[in-house]
Every structure is written in C-alpha cells, then in structure tokens.
Amino acid sequence: MSIKNILFKTLSWLQIPAWIRNNKPKQQIITVLSLHRINAEKDPVWQSVSPQNFKNLLRYVSQHYQVCHFRDIAGLINDKNNKRPLLVLSFDDGYADFMEFALPLLQKYQLKANHNLVYNCLEYQQTIWTQHFNQIFNHLYQQKTQTTVEWNGKNYLLADDKNWYGIYQQVFAAAMQTAANQRNEQIDLLLKRFNLAPLREKMMTWQDAKDCLHTGLVEIGSHTISHDILPSISNQEQLETEIYQSKQLIEEKLGEEISVFALPNGQNSPQITQMAEAAAYQFLLETGDRNEKWENIANQQLKILPRINVENEAESQIPLRVENVRGKIRSFFDKK
Numbered sequence: 437m438s439i440k441n442i443l444f445k446t447l448s449w450l451q452i453p454a455w456i457r458n459n460k461p462k463q464q465i466i467t468v469l470s471l472h473r474i475n476a477e478k479d480p481v482w483q484s485v486s487p488q489n490f491k492n493l494l495r496y497v498s499q500h501y502q503v504c505h506f507r508d509i510a511g512l513i514n515d516k517n518n519k520r521p522l523l524v525l526s527f528d529d530g531y532a533d534f535m536e537f538a539l540p541l542l543q544k545y546q547l548k549a550n551h552n553l554v555y556n557c558l559e560y561q562q563t564i565w566t567q568h569f570n571q572i573f574n575h576l577y578q579q580k581t582q583t584t585v586e587w588n589g590k591n592y593l594l595a596d597d598k599n600w601y602g603i604y605q606q607v608f609a610a611a612m613q614t615a616a617n618q619r620n621e622q623i624d625l626l627l628k629r630f631n632l633a634p635l636r637e638k639m640m641t642w643q644d645a646k647d648c649l650h651t652g653l654v655e656i657g658s659h660t661i662s663h664d665i666l667p668s669i670s671n672q673e674q675l676e677t678e679i680y681q682s683k684q685l686i687e688e689k690l691g692e693e694i695s696v697f698a699l700p701n702g703q704n705s706p707q708i709t710q711m712a713e714a715a716a717y718q719f720l721l722e723t724g725d726r727n728e729k730w731e732n733i734a735n736q737q738l739k740i741l742p743r744i745n746v747e748n749e750a751e752s753q754i755p756l757r758v759e760n761v762r763g764k765i766r767s768f769f770d771k772k
Contacts, residue, residue, distance in 0.1 A: 465727050466509060467501070467523040469493075469758065470743035473531050474538040480577045481570040481604060483748045487537045492751040494545045496758065497523055503547045505655040506696050506719045506741075513730055523758075525549040526721060526743055528659050528698050529564060530557050530645070532638040542653050551648065552657035552698035552721070555682050557639040558689070564637070564663045565620060566701075569611060571635050572626050573604045587622060588614060612701065616664045642689055649692060657696030657719075658682040667705045679708070680715045695719060702743075713738040727760060 473484035485493070497503055501523035504512055512518050525542075527534060530553040542549055556562040576583065577600050584591045585603065587610045592603050611619055627634055648654035660666070660678040669675045683694045695718040699708070702723030712720050717738060724742030733739040744760055755761075 464513070464730050465521050466730055466741060467521065467727050467758065467760075468526050468721065468741050468743040469497075469523065470721075470723065470745045471525065471527045471538075472529055473533055474541075475533040475536075479570070479574065480601075481573050482566075484533070485746060485748045487541070489748055489750070489754075490538060491541055493746065493754055493758075494541055494547055496751075496754050497525070498545050498547060503549075505548050506550055506657075507655060508548070509730070510734075513734075526698070527551040529663070530554055530640040530659070532640055532644070535640060535644050535647070539648065539651070539654070543651060546653070548653050548655065550655045550657055550696060551645075552659035552696060553640065553645060553686065554659045554663045555661045555685050557663075558642050558645060558686075561636075561639050562662070563635050563639075565616075565623060566663075567635050567637050568623050568627065569608065571632060572623070572630060573600070573607075575630055575632055576600065585626065587611065588618075612665050612703065613668060615668050615670070616662070619668075645690055649690060655696065656686065656690060656692060656694060657698055657721075658686055658694050658717075659698045660700055661685075663700045665700055665703050666708050667703050675708070676711065679711045683715055683717065696721065699723075709738065709740065725760060 471485060471490075473482075474487060474490045475484045476486050477484055500520065502512060502518050502520040503523050503525060506524060509522060509524075512522055525547065527538070527549060528551075530551065534551065538549075554562070554564065557564065572585075576585070576594055580596065582596065583594050585594060585607055586592075587607050590610070592607055594600060594603050611622075614622070624634075645656060649656060659682075661682045662678065664678060666675065666678060669678065679697070683697070686692075687694050695716075697712050697715070697717040697719070698721040702721075704720075704722055709720060720738055720740045722740060722742050723745065725744050726742045727744075728741050733741070744757065746757060749757060
C-alpha cells in the first residue's frame with residue numbers, strides 16, 4: 437500500500453472529512469462534483485462509477501449537503517433557513533447510461549443535477565474522440581506486449597503493462613495540444629494499425645434530454661458542439677461556433693435557456709472566458725479539484741467554478757473525495 441493510501445485510510449479513520457465538512461462556512465462554500473459515466477463496465481483507462489457507488493455518493497450528499505442546480509445558488513445563499521453547504525452534481529457528455537442508471541437514482545433520492553451536453557452527440561450520435569483514444573490504450577493494456585505509439589512524429593515506447601498508464605498520460609497530453617483534424621487523423625491511423633473498429637458509443641437523444649428536463653431534476657448546460665479541446669482551436673470562427681452556436685442550438689432544440697458552459701477536459705484560456713461571457717453564459721465550469729467561495733464570484737457576470745472529479749470508489753472513500761481531502765493531499769505530493 438502506498439504512503440498516500442495509508443494516509444487516506446488514517447484520515448478517514450480519524451474522521452477528518454467530517455471535521456472539514458462541519459467547519460465549512462455554511463452556504464458560502466460551493467462544491468461542484470464532476471461526473472461522466474454511471475455503469476458497471478470495467479475500463480482500465482477510464483473507469484465508470486458503478487451504480488452502487490453512485491448510490492452511496494447520493495446517500496452521502498443527501499445527508500450532508502443542500503444539492504442544487506447552478507441557477508439555485510444565488511437564492512440559496514441568501515436563504516437563512518438553509519443551514520447546509522451547497523453542492524452541485526455536474527455531469528458531462530451525455531452518455532446514454534445516464535438515463536439507465538443515474539436518472540432513476542436521482543429520482544429515487546429526489547436530488548438535482550446538472551448535465552452538460554455535446555450538440556453533435558445529441559444530433560448525430562457522435563462518439564467523442566477521447567473514447568476512440570481510450571479504446572486504443574485499452575487494447576494495448578490487454579495485449580501486454582512491447583510496442584511503440586507514434587504521435588506527432590514522436591515515438592512512445594510501451595515496454596509492458598507497468599509503464600502503460602504513464603505512457604497513456606503522456607500521449608493524451610500531446611493529443612490535447614493537437615488540432616482536431618490532425619488529432620483525428622492520428623487516432624484513425626492508430627486504430628487501423630491495431631486493427632480496431634471505431635467504437636460507437638450510445639449517447640443520449642434529444643428526447644432523452646427533454647425527458648430529463650421534464651423531471652424538474654436536471655439542469656441542462658452546453659459542452660460545446662463537438663467536444664474539441666478549445667485552446668487547440670486557432671480559427672476564431674470555429675471557436676465561436678463551439679461556444680456561441682452550441683448554446684443557441686441546444687436552446688432551440690430544448691426550448692430552455694442554457695446558462696452553464698462546461699469546458700471539455702477543463703481546458704480554458706482568457707480568450708475562451710471572454711467569449712463565454714459575451715455569449716451570456718452565467719457559469720463556466722473548469723477542473724481543479726477544489727471548492728470555491730461564493731463571495732469570490734458573486735459579483736462576476738460569468739461565474740467560474742472548479743469541479744472535483746469523482747472516481748469509482750468504495751463508500752468509505754466518498755467523504756474523502758467530496759470534502760476534497762484527496763485533492764489537497766494529491767496537490768501536496770505533486771509539489772514534492
């Protein structure tokens with residue numbers, strides 16, 4: 437067991453997460469949890485949260501938090517009758533398993549959630565490029581043979597399964613810096629090299645999105661037109677399409693104002709922030725594994741909020757994740 441895991445277990449045993457939660461300034465700290473897939477499938481690259489672990493998460497947050505939509509925050513901040521800190525369950529991408537596993541549990545516990553949808557996934561059942569990328573490395577993990585992965589003219593040696601994830605992270609970081617056309621070409625070349633047929637992920641439909649809205653529990657946001665990495669886009673018109681047009685088209689299809697914009701893979705820039713504000717979004721969602729004080733963003737037209745990534749963890753680990761103990765410890769070790 438690693439030093440970090442020993443530390444996590446010790447902090448859990450000492451009930452440090454409960455101490456942190458109980459000492460938060462009530463209502464003023466906004467916690468946003470970032471989720472994607474809820475299903476029982478096994479995936480070495482990107483493990484979904486199992487329905488049971490999602491159920492455990494919902495049970496925990498329902499006991500200790502006021503779970504809300506982004507649009508509810510301002511009102512709840514001023515509600516003296518609300519004694520709990522605020523938390524948003526924020527989903528991205530629009531995978532069909534949300535309808536099968538996540539929504540029924542949200543309805544069971546009557547908990548609200550935000551879901552940020554990719555227009556092309558709803559309209560054309562597009563499979564996001566990261567899924568094809570992960571497919572390649574899942575295949576290489578299963579093969580457990582020495583090979584090289586070429587990206588942008590650089591060869592990455594995959595010696596065995598011990599260095600597999602480290603190489604995956606390196607190539608993924610390079611892919612994030614690659615323009616979409618070139619990125620897709622290189623993914624296609626790797627799929628052909630390893631004789632892999634491209635995945636066809638089942639995504640939510642427009643009717644699914646409407647059904648979510650009709651429950652009153654799901655607040656819809658935009659996650660761009662195509663889930664491209666926005667800072668990698670050099671064409672101004674294309675960037676405007678991802679930010680402005682995704683909002684407009686989703687609003688037209690759903691008849692609902694879209695005020696939340698989630699950045700693909702959390703990648704931001706001053707230009708993107710400026711454009712999101714000009715598009716009249718009210719909330720911009722990044723990554724960062726931290727909370728935010730409402731007083732820091734209350735007067736901003738565009739409120740930028742970090743999100744804490746949720747992983748598939750046992751019930752005992754959920755308080756460490758939600759109270760961001762794990763994030764703080766990870767940041768400490770990363771600086772060493």
